[in-house]
Amino acid sequence: MMIESQKKCVNRLFASSLGVALLLSNVAYSREFNVCLNPRFTKDPMLHSYIDLMNMAAAKVGNTLNAVPMNWEDCQEMVKAGQFDGAMPAIWNDKRAEFLYMPEDAGTNLDTPYALAKLDYALITSATSKYVYDGDIKTVPQPILVPEGYVLAKEIAKLDSSLVVKSIGADDYDNFVRLTRGERGSVIALKQYAKKVLQKSQFRNTLKLSKKTVFAKTFFMAFSKKSVSQDEVLKMWKQIPLIKKSPEWAKIQQKIARDAGVAAKAAVVLKP
Structure with a gap:
């Protein structure tokens, strides 16, 4: 109920x-x-x-x-x-x-036919950083912040088990705020979602979204x-x-x- x-x-x-x-x-x-x-x-x-x-x-x-x-x-x-x-x-x-x-x-x-969508994930970093994601996951700023309860931590670990992943926050938005407040690391999030949220004035000049996709996932x-x-x-x-x-x-x-x-x-x- x-x-x-x-x-x-x-x-x-x-x-x-x-x-x-x-x-x-x-x-x-x-x-x-x-x-x-x-x-x-x-x-x-x-x-x-x-x-x-x-x-x-x-x-x-x-x-x-x-x-x-x-x-x-x-x-x-x-x-x-x-x-x-x-x-x-x-x-x-x-x-x-x-x-x-x-x-x-x-x-x-x-590409299973019963999927709702296959969507891209991208990397979000501080706008003041000179780092540009080029597809090498080992180089991304760490820890990588992911929301608690999401499967992303395990998915990222599959890319490279040496990566430091930190499960924190209720959602990606909370972790975007952490980056703007000077917390070290980066965020991997749904590209379309991040693109929309990063248009907000509090993020527009403080965070940047990678052009290159980190990986894609299918939703059901x-x-x-x-x-x-x-x-x-x-x-x-x-x-x-x-x-x-x-x-x-x-x-x-x-x-x-x-x-x-x-x-x-x-x-x-x-x-x-």
């Missing part, structure tokens, strides 16, 4: 998606799933579109998602406790696969094995590749691209 404060912030997110309202108008819902969201996906229109994709996949088979953005570590713990039906979008790892449904090839195939619509059947999950997953080929999805992506272009032009005009 969700507590009252969570119910108040339930975000269906359908109205924000171009074409989703039309999709829902012809569907009779058969089940509602209460899921918690990775909060980074609510901060940027491109990332938000994958929340729209989840809603569309659910709606196509007669379901709806009640989605609550929240601390990602808390989200996963609450799914384990049976308080939510899913934690999404989520990266595969062996521990998550114990309590969340993931496609069979989730851990080995970055991950449901709880405790409260959702595998058959229900598979029906929704099968809609994902179909939606990505649909006119509705193309319109959503085109609108995001147009809006990004307008915002970029406005930023150039306003730049002092």
Whole structure:
């Protein structure tokens, strides 16, 4: 059961998606799933579109998602406790696969058809540093700060076990602030999320984002094995590749691209 404060912030997110309202108008819902969201996906229109994709996949088979953005570590713990039906979008790892449904090839195939998205991670460092990431992970400023509860620490260790990784903070934003306050090291974060956040005035001239990608990861619509059947999950997953080929999805992506272009032009005009 969700507590009252969570119910108040339930975000269906359908109205924000171009074409989703039309999709829902012809569907009779058969089940509602209460899921918690990775909060980074609510901060940027491109990332938000994958929340729209989840809603569309659910709606196509007669379901709806009640989605609550929240601390990602808390989200996963609450799914384990049976308080939510899913934690999404989520990266595969062996521990998550114990309590969340993931496609069979989730851990080995970055291009698995049931994935919501394959997204790039980049390096964030102090703007005053002369360091430029050239693809050699051994040279990055350390420690590498990653939020608690995220799988990134293990993923970074796979690149080089000698790297010093520090799990600290509730999210990437907290660690960006740490860098601006003079803490040593760097942050590896979702490139699109970092690009959006670093536009804020407090970060604009103090942090910089690497042009080169560190690695890419695949995100999934991950449901709880405790409260959702595998058959229900598979029906929704099968809609994902179909939606990505649909006119509705193309319109959503085109609108995001147009809006990004307008915002970029406005930023150039306003730049002092």
